[in-house]
Amino acid sequence: MAETNAEISKVAELVKGFRFAMMTTMDAGGKLVSRPMTVQEVEFDGDLWFIAAKDGNEIREIVSNPVVNVSFSSNDTWVSVSGRAETVDDKARVKEYWNSFVEAWFPDGPDDPNVTLIKVTGESAEYWDTPGGRIATVVSLVKAKITGSTYDGGENEKVEL
Numbered sequence: 092m093a094e095t096n097a098e099i100s101k102v103a104e105l106v107k108g109f110r111f112a113m114m115t116t117m118d119a120g121g122k123l124v125s126r127p128m129t130v131q132e133v134e135f136d137g138d139l140w141f142i143a144a145k146d147g148n149e150i151r152e153i154v155s156n157p158v159v160n161v162s163f164s165s166n167d168t169w170v171s172v173s174g175r176a177e178t179v180d181d182k183a184r185v186k187e188y189w190n191s192f193v194e195a196w197f198p199d200g201p202d203d204p205n206v207t208l209i210k211v212t213g214e215s216a217e218y219w220d221t222p223g224g225r226i227a228t229v230v231s232l233v234k235a236k237i238t239g240s241t242y243d244g245g246e247n248e249k250v251e252l
Contacts, residue, residue: 106135109163116152131188174213213252221245
């Protein structure tokens with residue numbers, strides 16, 4: 092159990108470093124659709140929160156099929172969280188998460204009747220982390236090429252949430 096807690100903590104640590112994510116849903120025709128979303132809660136406990144428009148395509152897709160993926164990417168860290176999404180109408184939480192960035196999409200503020208929340212309950216995650224960043228990655232790639240060994244550029248784990 093301690094190992095699982097450590098793995099979940101690692102996912103939480105990595106997710107905290109991101110402000111934006113790509114959420115993937117399935118449209119009515121069965122095609123995967125990804126869109127950028129702003130993560131609203133930085134204290135990752137397996138759940139991710141997003142502010143969205145009630146009349147948005149992602150809401151229709153979530154209502155039809157709640158299975159989603161949320162991915163995060165940078166030059167040296169990648170996280171993929173798979174889970175189930177639901178819409179949550181909670182004005183107090185919307186106000187808690189409200190910021191000027193969200194206001195660009197909802198100029199009428201947090202009381203706009205079209206504002207809702209998406210809660211993604213993570214079921215599993217996979218991460219790739221290359222501590223040391225770009226330089227460590229380049230060194231590992233060069234070492235693999237020179238020695239003929241397999242590239243070992245960091246950590247890769249699958250975690251049940």
